[in-house]
Amino acid sequence: MGIHNLAKLIADFAPSAMKEQEMKSYFGRKIAIDASMCIYQFLIAVRSDGAQLANEDGEVTSHLVGLFYRTIRMIDNGIKPAYVFDGKPPDLKSGELVKRKERRQEAEKELEKAKEAGDTENVQKFERRLVRATPQHNEDCKKLLKLMGIPYVEAPGEAEAQCVALVNGDKVYGVGTEDMDALTFGTKVMLRQPHTSEAKKLPVQEYSFNKVLEGLNLSHEEFIDLCILMGCDYCGTIRGIGPKRAIELIQKHKNIEAVLENIDQKKYPPPEGWLFKQARELFKHPDVTPAEDIELKWTDPDEEGVVDFMCKRFGFNEERIRNGCQKLKKGRKGATQGRLDSFFTVVANKSSNKRKAEEMNGKKSKKAKGSFKKRK
DNA sequence: TCTCTATCCTGAGACGCG
DNA sequence: TCGCGTCC
DNA sequence: ACTTCAGGATAGAG
Secondary structure, three states: OOOOOHHHHHHHHOHHHEEEEOHHHHOOOEEEEEHHHHHHHHHHHOEEOOEEOEOOOOOEOHHHHHHHHHHHHHHHOOOEEEEEEOOOOOHHHHHHHHHHHHHHHHHHHHHHHHHHHOOHHHHHHHHHHOOOOOHHHHHHHHHHHHHHOOOEEEOOOOHHHHHHHHHHOOOOOEEEEOOOHHHHOOOOEEEEOHHHHHHHOOOEEEEEHHHHHHHHOOOHHHHHHHHHHHOOOOOOOOOOOOHHHHHHHHHHHOOHHHHHHHOOOOOOOOOOOOOHHHHHHHHHOOOOOOHHHOOOOOOOOOHHHHHHHHHHHOOOOHHHHHHHHHHHHHHHHHHOOOOOHHHHHHHHHHHHHHHHHHHHHHOOOOOOOOOOOOOO
16 A cells, blocks of 8 residues: 555655646656556446446456546547556565455455355355456456557566656656555656546646655655655554654664664564565665666557457447547547647646636635555 | 554546436 | 436 | 445544
8 A cells, every 4th residue: 555644744744745737737748557556446446236347248347448438538638648567566565465365365265155155145245355457357458458559568566666667767757646655666756646636627746756855855765764664565664653753763864774773672663574674675676677678659549459359349339439549549649749848838827727716716626635545 | 742543434437418 | 517327 | 345445534542
């Protein structure tokens, strides 16, 4: 689940690191997105009467519905997504993954019991709890993306880290994610949930890594140690040390080794066999493909191919699919013209003011803090 | 003052019709 | 502009 | 995972 309380810490100690921008101001931008996380969310959320959408043969289509329309929406807004698929999770994560596995196995056991007892209600309940993106779902999505003319990358390790490599290697402008650990990996720019912002007409939250470091007065290495102290997926934390003490200690002592030497370890006992050094190494040197070895290309969709795949195989409505392909073609034409920065700056300011004015009048403004953490 | 815990609360995809 | 039924 | 669930917010204890 990323870094515990990092968003709040940044809001409190480095507020200028986050700025809110209108969706429009991202016209022409390329964005890296964790595909595995999207697929999982679609499998969870795209349902009808509690069941996933499926074709006549019972093959699940929820992930394809979600991916198809979300991608079109982004292209329609002049944003060019590049999807990144997870590879093998780092071994260090197994501690965290073990917990999930235990929960899974428990659910599997319960499912067996319910099946034997013929308890259909519980069968459904525990089947739902076992949802996860299978290799088949991933393959379906890769095929669809290829046909749509949208690039994707298969990461050797964590997708989030690969997204960051693409940003910092200047292949894309930023990573679009809900997971704050993109910042721990050092992404120059992070956009929080750009698709959601668009749908709900909320501004995009853009985080600048340099401003985070500047605001917290830390180097990247110190920031990584801070994140580990606050709680990451790779190792435990020191009981009694939360965001406040963590940032104070790191600002003063610069790294976890020095922190350990300077605190009363009886009062603040570090976890036994604490693997903070390994965690630090994973954040500093994650297993990724170098950006220069990756080429991202957005092309026109293979409309007949998309129709064949989505309609013939999965039973989608042909008119809707063709309609979507037209949007892809149209949107691409606009976005390939590139950005006209001065022009869009003016537009963004204007509409931003307008939006604020509207919020004042209609008090419909909802806090943009709602969030949805991934299954971690 | 700070952190931890328990408890409550909310929102979790996208489209399009009316 | 929404609420809600539907997408497959 | 909408007949649920996880995460944020909040208050109160230590």
